Amino acid sequence: MYGISAIGIGKMYGSFRAVDSLTFNVKSGSIFGLIGPNGAGKTTTMRMLCGMLSPTSGRATIAGLDIARESIKIKRIIGLLPESTGFYNWMNGEEYLYYFARLYNIEEPIARKKISDLLNRVGLAAKAFAPIAYYSRGMKQRLALARAVINDPQILFLDEPTLGMDPRGQQEIQKMLLDLNHEKGVTIFLSTHALTDVSTLCDQIGILNHGKLIAHGSLNDLRNLVNDSTSVFIRILNTQETVSRLSKSPFKITIDKVTEDSVDMIISDDNIELDEVVDWIRKQNFKLIELRQLKMNLDEIFFRLTKPNYDKPSSPISVKKSASPQVGQRSFN
Secondary structure (H helix, E strand, O other): OEEEEEEEEEEEEOOEEEEEEEEEEEEOOOEEEEEOOOOOOHHHHHHHHOOOOOOOEEEEEEOOEEOOOOHHHHHHHEEEEOOOOOOOOOOEHHHHHHHHHHHOOOOHHHHHHHHHHHHHHOOOHHHOOOEHHHOOHHHHHHHHHHHHOOOOOOEEEEEOOOOOOOHHHHHHHHHHHHHHHHHHOOEEEEEOOOHHHHHHHOOEEEEEEOOEEEEEEOHHHHHHHHOOOEEEEEEEEOOOOHHHHHOOOOOOEEEEEEOOOEEEEEEEEOOOOHHHHHHHHHHOOOOEEEEEEOOOOHHHHHHHHHOOOOOOOOOOOOOOOOOOOOOOOEEEO
């Protein structure tokens, strides 16, 4: 069964279409990342799935429960970390979590142990009895995450979970989310602008733009979508004739860096095969130091797919050879 399933779900505000007929599935026990520019409809989508907004069109289920007819049941089995979280600043962290534990009817002894464990996991044990008013933004975000999982949710919805955190805090939260997913099988729906979080955590990624789902698949699927050629990074030993001999290459070469000892280059060609490159290097008697295929990162994919007038292929996950954008200072054709 899918943890989350949406069929043609959409949201209108008057004549403005905030979310336009989204259809996607998230497998139970997986981590799904939804990314997109500001105003793309990510938060609206999450609010509809959590039962906070009623969709104008389409339908969706959460763990098999219909978001329109069974929203109360859904709220019992999900956890939510919204982009803007409200706090009772006169409470301390321990009191705050205990308040929400009791709202979920978690008995006191169990609640106390769970709260102690969660404060340790999010790195707030030392600040458990400090008023929330004195928490930093990153500390409040950690507390909000602890609150989101106080009820042991089957499905966890996160909107910018590492917002305001330092790099160490981001890594700690990433580890916590992976532990929840791997150890407890929690399905995670993640919306964020922190694309490194998405690359690190997510099995599947959806890209939303102007309310439309313009791409959906694994990171490799998205690479295949935006690339038309393969790029290979090569470092060879530099000799007196190396650069001049490279000008006679049958491949499209971009010289990236030349030092006394080595030459770095990028070979970019449609449907290039690594075996062909290696054979050519051997025939030229070049001394190979390093060879690796380059892959676009999620930032580059995101910019490519969301730029105005991008000519997208008809299928969002049609597979082609992977590629990398050309870099460097000098090219031979």
